[in-house]
Amino acid sequence: MINLFEKFDQASADLLASQRRAGIELPAVVRADDGFLPADIDSPWRTLGHFDEGRPGLYFDHLPVPRYWRVIGDQYQAGVYHQSRKQANIEYWHQDNRRIVKAVQWLDTAGGYQWVDHYNHWGYRFAQTIYDHGQAVLRKYFAGDGHQYAFRNLLNGFLILDDRDQCYCFSTATDFWRFYLERQRYDLDRVLYNTLNQSYQVSLSLAGAGADTLFWHEPLTGEVPGNMRYLMTAATRTKHIVFQHYRDWHQRAVQLSSDNVDFHYLGMIYPERRQNLGRARALIVTNSDQLEQLQTIVTVLPKVHFDIAVLMAMSAKLLAFGEHDNVTIYPNISLSRLEALFGDDDILLDINYGDEVLDTVRRAFEQDMLILGFDSTIHQDQYVALQNTFSKGAGQSLVHRIQQALTDPAVINEMVQKQRLEAGMVTPDDYRRVFELLTK
Template sequence: MINLFEKYDGSSRDFLFSQKMAKIKIPSVAMIDNGFLPDDVDSPFKYFCDLDDGDDPLYFNQLKIPRYWRILSTGESGQIYNLDQMKARIIYSATDNSRFVKEVQWFNDIGTVSWVDHYNNHGHLFAKTYYYEGKATYRKYFNSHGQVVIEWNFTAEDLFLDIKGLHRHFTSLAKFTTFYLQFRKYNLDHVFYNSLSHPLWVMDELPTGGTDTLFWNEDTGTTIPGNMQYLLNNRTRTKHIVFQKHRDWVRRRELFPKGTGNVDDLHYLGMIYPHPRGNKLQPRILIMTNSDQIENLDQLVRGMPNIEFRIAAVTEMSGKLLAFGERPNVEVYPNVSRKRALQLLKDCDIYLDINHGSEILDSVRAAFEQNMLILGFKNTIHEPQFVAPQNIFELNQVPQMTQTILAALLKPALMKKLIDTQREYANDATVEQYSEVIGAITDGKAR
């Protein structure tokens, strides 16, 4: 039994965390490797390249660049210059000001991407992607000696594996992954997968004797996705579909009016999120930002003079934002550390997702886990899956947002109702629910 992820994205991370919380321990494999997979998630690229030597990630100023060239860096990204010409853009592994290098995008003379260097979480250049007319066409993966181990032709969709004693050609990522799973001798009697793309085709490559489960965490839309319809209409290994969004589970009779065809059953199971504390109705509002563009900040601060606003950034703040710190009910925190940011999350019970630009430190998710009431505007929300729809406002609805905040802080029952709704919308699950559903589809074999 294994987890098979197409890539280790947010939903895959949450699903694996949920399993760990429910003490379900099975191997996990990601088909596509961005170089920063956690230690307990393997991949065919990670395995065959064998670059895990315990070294630290590469910090941006450790990049080797030609003499007299220079690197300019912010908390979000970096740029490599030759005099006044930008030669490359540096993409970091996270937006927490750690500045560990994940990618370096190199430009040609007309300013479009020519190739991308990919670095892993041990500081190694583990892959290069080559572009043609703005489109990624080819990628090479290297071992610790810089030798090419895997070549992936995106145009033809085939891959070549070349390591000592092993030379193979695969016509698809699915076939390559299937070879890897069998080469590593994983137990493939039951596969949990969460994508109807490449993992589905792996299921078709595996021996027919197994039984698999699709964990569906995407928005289903008005009709059943085509590849899910394929599962219903054909005899495959997939015998269970588990919806991970409650609103789609509620619509299952609308989506499956003719039954489930060749799928045995449908289930619902959300995600388990850590909630270290409850909402304490503390009259403090937290905003985390990487810019001074904060929607309707002045109107909100003036409209709630008895509520304390705390505004934090992982970088320096502009004079415009620092000036808000002179208001009696506003405190500003430039260059905030991760430790200090966590303390701010514990000290506040309202989070406003109202900053333009990128999100920092996964702050919306962190606020959700701390059971803070999250509100925002339609044009500023970064992670809508953690915000109840009634708490997302139009730009001209500052009075309504203000009233919601003040009422929730004054009425414990209302705050509890709003937090419960927020958690239900985010498909928050319990350990007991995981034990029940996973046990039902595996006959208890997952433990």
């Protein structure tokens, strides 16, 4: 049995972590390796590269550049310059002050990409993507000693691999993936996958009997996807479809019927870092001064203390809120101080327009904070209970909800439990029970 992931995103990480919290230890292979996979996750580009995994990552100002060129950067971003012209953007792995290079985007005279160099956790340039008129067309892969060992056409999937003094040609990515899994001698009797893209195609292509499982974490906003419908109507290796989205399962379960697959629900075993203490303290994390109904919320709730944290300089509009006795503002907040606020506050208000900052909603969810916001501002609605999502402009409704929550610690904890239920929180026993069904 094996986990085959398209990419190691939050959904894949949660699926793997849930298995392990339930005591289920299975190998995991990831197709799209960004160079920073966890140590126990396999990918072809990690195995075939033969990297020295004891080396540190590449610090941004150690990037090799031509003589007289400069590398300039701060905590959030960096660039390569020749005189006044910017030659490349430098993308960091994380915005955590370590400034480790993940990618260098080399620019043409119009500011578009010419190519992108991809770096890994140990500071190696392990891949390079070539662009043509703004479209990624080719990707080269490099080993730890610098030699190129693979070449991939991103338009048609054709791949050439030079390994162990032997050359292999694959007409599709699926062919390459099947080759790699079989060469590594993975047990392919039961493949667990969570997308209907490449990993789905690999499952369909495997020879021999098998009982594969699709874990479906994406919301169903319309009809059942065509590839899922195919699994329901055709006899394939996929025998089980597991829904991980709580709301979809309860809305769709009665409509699902198939002679070829069975259906189950299994959420995630999320980490619980602390308990909600029912304190009248609310956190807002934003890089925008566009905050829905903030004036109303702060004014009507004088007994609630509001911490407003910004990773960069704060606008005069936000600074003015510091005049309220129940507001503390944190311009240019340090990551350590922000982490402390996640422990000090028991409510998160996701009311800022613009991009989410540092995965705030997920971090608050793991801290058992009660999360509230508006349908126009919430960034990750899967972690927010429907009853805590309000229409734009309904500031008084959100205020009333906070007042209800703070009447008693038992009330806010009941709301948090509802929030976790709708996010798909399950127990290790739940997990093991469903896995027994999948492996019969």
